[in-house]
Amino acid sequence: MTCNHLHYHNEFSYFFNSDRCASCGGKCCRGQQGYIWLSMKELEKMAQARNTSPEAFAREYVRQVKGKMSLKERIINNEHFCCFLDPVDHCCTVYPYRPEQCRTFPFWEQYKEESKELFQLCPGVSLL
Numbered sequence: 071m072t073c074n075h076l077h078y079h080n081e082f083s084y085f086f087n088s089d090r091c092a093s094c095g096g097k098c099c100r101g102q103q104g105y106i107w108l109s110m111k112e113l114e115k116m117a118q119a120r121n122t123s124p125e126a127f128a129r130e131y132v133r134q135v136k137g138k139m140s141l142k143e144r145i146i147n148n149e150h151f152c153c154f155l156d157p158v159d160h161c162c163t164v165y166p167y168r169p170e171q172c173r174t175f176p177f178w179e180q181y182k183e184e185s186k187e188l189f190q191l192c193p194g195v196s197l198l
């Protein structure tokens with residue numbers, strides 16, 4: 071459920087205030103090495119939005135991990151950045167067509183049971 075900038079989800083014990091994103095510096099898109107999984111459909115959509123072919127998009131922005139596709143990262147000052155995170159203003163440069171994994175953050179299955187790591191990462195989450 072969404073109420074302006076406050077987001078709730080029945081199955082989670084916290085809510086998310088997306089107003090906090092403007093000042094957090096893109097913490098969910100950078101830090102330690104991670105994976106942003108994407109489907110072929112998402113890859114095609116992103117390629118189309120960037121006026122390029124799926125093949126060219128994949129060559130430049132996608133890596134294969136365990137038989138799946140993940141967005142590439144850049145390492146800046148020993149920190150991993152999603153290749154689509156602007157390293158200066160820390161905004162997502164593909165926000166309107168970002169993958170589902172990014173859209174559903176912070177309501178990820180892995181945080182249902184154990185959300186300590188999430189609370190350390192994201193200043194926008196608060197317990198209900």
Ligand code: SF4
Nearest residue numbers: 099152154155162172
């Ligand atoms: S695609 Fe955008 S929202 Fe997703 S991790 Fe990269 S920068 Fe963040």
